[in-house]
Amino acid sequence: MSGIRRPADGLTWRTGVAPGALPLLGHVPALWRYPLEFLASLPAHGDLVELRLGPNRAYLAAHPELVREVLLNPRVYDKGGVFDKARQLLGNSLSVSRGEEHRFQRRLIQPAFRPAKIAAYTSAVAADTRRVTDSWRSGETQDISDTMHALLMRVAARTLFSAGLDDALIEEARRCLRTVSHGIYKRTMAPLGIMEKLPTPANRAYARANGRLRQIVADMIARRGRSETGQEDLLATLLQAEHPETGEKLDDRQVLDQVITFLVAGSETTASTLAFVFHLMGTLPEVEKQVHAEVDEALRDRTPGYDDLPGLPYTRSVITEALRLYPPSWMAMRVTTQDVGLGGRTVPAGTMILYSAYALHHNPALFPDPEHFDPGRWEGDRLAQVPRGALLPFGAGTHKCIGDVLALTETALIVATVAARWRLRPVPGTRLRLEPKATLEAGPLPMVLERR
Ligand code: HEM
Missing domain, CATH: 3.30.43.20 (Uridine Diphospho-n-acetylenolpyruvylglucosamine Reductase; domain 2)
Incomplete structure (x- = not known):
């Protein structure tokens, strides 16, 4: 002892x-x-x-x-309990593997999250965001939780696969992901593990969504093939990743499990953060004013990229404070x-x-x-x-979030791109109702979009 x-x-x-x-x-x-x-x-x-x-x-x-x-002591305090159940659902991927297996995977995958890689993956985030906001009409109302979730799915698809997913497929993957992530939460928290084996409509919907999501991602991976080079996305880095000592690579099944894990761990967390940020900006005019002033000064109507982040210190403080007040995990x-x-x-x-x-x-x-x-x-x-x-907000130690810098970069780029042209006003009477599920969610947040 x-x-x-x-x-x-x-x-x-x-x-x-x-x-x-x-x-x-x-x-x-x-x-x-x-x-x-x-x-x-x-x-x-x-x-x-x-x-x-x-x-x-x-x-x-x-x-x-x-x-x-x-x-900081994973040998004594290990990922057991709910993670054992999640392993059955996510495969033995990074977020649920333990001990030697986890150390092996982390060394293999960590280089995929180096700053230079993140700068490349996120090069299209602002343009993708602009494409979405260009379809907004001033005066219309949108549920900003839903809007951010859809946008984040598009951004995640681009980060993982560069291009190649059309809007309908992204929307289908998003619906599947939502069902899967809620299902994983229910299953990992269920004390007995019996209810989820019964052929109820909810369990059948979960099985269908899980199968379809894996199929969509597997097709993307197969279409790419291991030989193709030149893509600057997360999938390319995973396919080429080699263990620095043993030279081992991930096999196709492991790549699939990791990609699904990144989608489950990374999209709802980041989307919730954004929903909270826009809700807070919409309800706190002083905060909104300062973000707008900073974004206007730093960008002067340019589309922001990774290199613009140092010029947005207040915006980044707003995001950090939102992660403090409403930590998704x-x-x-x-x-x-x-x-x-x-x-x-x-x-x-x-x-x-x-x-x-x-x-x-x-x-x-x-x-x-x-x-x-x-x-x-x-x-x-x-x-x-x-x-x-x-x-x-991102944990600590060997299991600290591998996507922390990616998430913060995406969040800052999206906030800056939206804030440069839009003001989001909460519909009067809207109350934030926190929903602690797999991720802390903001619930429906209807907001009126106003062109600045
Ligand atoms: C605001 C967004 C995010 C938040 C708040 C968040 C939070 C966290 C936290 C708290 C953990 C550690 C959980 C624990 O201690 O058991 C974690 C782990 C993880 N996150 Fe994130 N995350 C975010 C975004 C992302 C993104 C964008 C990705 C990938 C693209 C990602 C992938 C992962 C993975 C793979 C793990 C497991 C790491 C390991 O065990 O080695 N996350 N995340």
């Missing part, structure tokens, strides 16, 4: 127990019915908070240093592989350890006035006041 660690400053960890456990079910109903409020309430009870999930004991690592300890978990000392407790092997970006980001001890949207937190001297590990 590894030793019990204590905070560096000599204080002891605060351990606590989450209140309100129900007989038999424990905290499962709270996590199902109002997960965000429940998770955000837990840091008040300790740095490490014990929960009951049915008959099992689990813990929330609520202090950023404890979260780091969990995420709101909760994740690990399972202990051995008895271990964590936060002043001895935690037995096989215990679920939760970490929640939402709980960290809404903790007033880490972010004063946490419900206040304040992009200034990420500027100048104030940046240094944010405790280490307190901002965690």
Whole structure:
């Protein structure tokens, strides 16, 4: 058993127990019915908070240093639990593989996400966005959550495959992806694994969507072939990727699993971020004004590219603050592989350890006035006041999001391109209703499009 660690400053960890456990079910109903409020309430009870999930004991690592300890020690805190189920659905791809297999895949795939590659993949993001916004009519209303999801699917298709997917196919892939991603969430969270095997309409729709999505992607990969060179997209990098030591490559099935994983992990998360950003800009005129001023000054009506990002610091702070307030990946978990000392407790092997970006980001001890949207937190001297590990939208350690820079680049380019010409006004009476699913979603957000 590894030793019990204590905070560096000599204080002891605060351990606590989450209140309100129900007989038999424990905290499962709270996590199902109002997960965000429940998770955000837990840091008040300790740095490490014990929960009951049915008959099992689990813990929330609520202090950023404890979260780091969990995420930086993957041999002790492994991807078990829901990831075991997700593996059946996503193949043994990057987001669900473990141990040696994960290290192997990560070394092979990481070069595909180098900055120079990202600059190339994202070279058409602004043009794709412009093509979509050119079809907008001033005064019309659109559900911006839906619009951003459709746009992101188009951008993801371009990033992965350069070209070659027509609009109808992108729309079909998007519908399939939505059904698949909701299905994966339901299946990984289902306690027994029985309901999803029954031939219900929802289960049949899931199986159909999953099969069709895999078919669309497999066709794209087959059409490309391994011999074709010269494309600057993610698929080309995956097909050519070689392990630096062994020279091994991914086989066709592995490439397919990785591409599906990128679509599942990358499109709804990024689309939600954009929906939140436009909602916030639409409701906070001061923020909108500053973004517009910055974009006008930096771009002067040019189409933005990767090299323009340093000239958009305020826009990037707005995106960071949106990721703080509404982190798309709101909760994740690990399972202990051995008895271990964590936060002043001895935690037995096989215990679920939760970490929640939402709980960290809404903790007033880490972010004063946490419900206040304040992009200034990420500027100048104030940046240094944010405790280490307190901002965690992309996780940390060996499983840290591989697409973080890609996502931030796409988001900034899309916000700048839209903001250069459009102002999005929330339809009066619209309320943001957070939907914590596989991703934290914004729900329907009808907004009126106004040409600037
Ligand atoms: C705003 C957008 C995004 C957010 C908030 C986000 C968030 C995250 C988080 C929190 C994790 C770690 C989960 C854990 O600790 O268990 C993760 C992992 C991952 N993400 Fe993202 N992500 C985003 C965009 C993307 C994009 C664009 C891609 C790919 C194109 C991507 C691909 C992945 C993959 C493959 C993993 C697994 C990495 C590994 O285990 O080695 N994500 N993401």
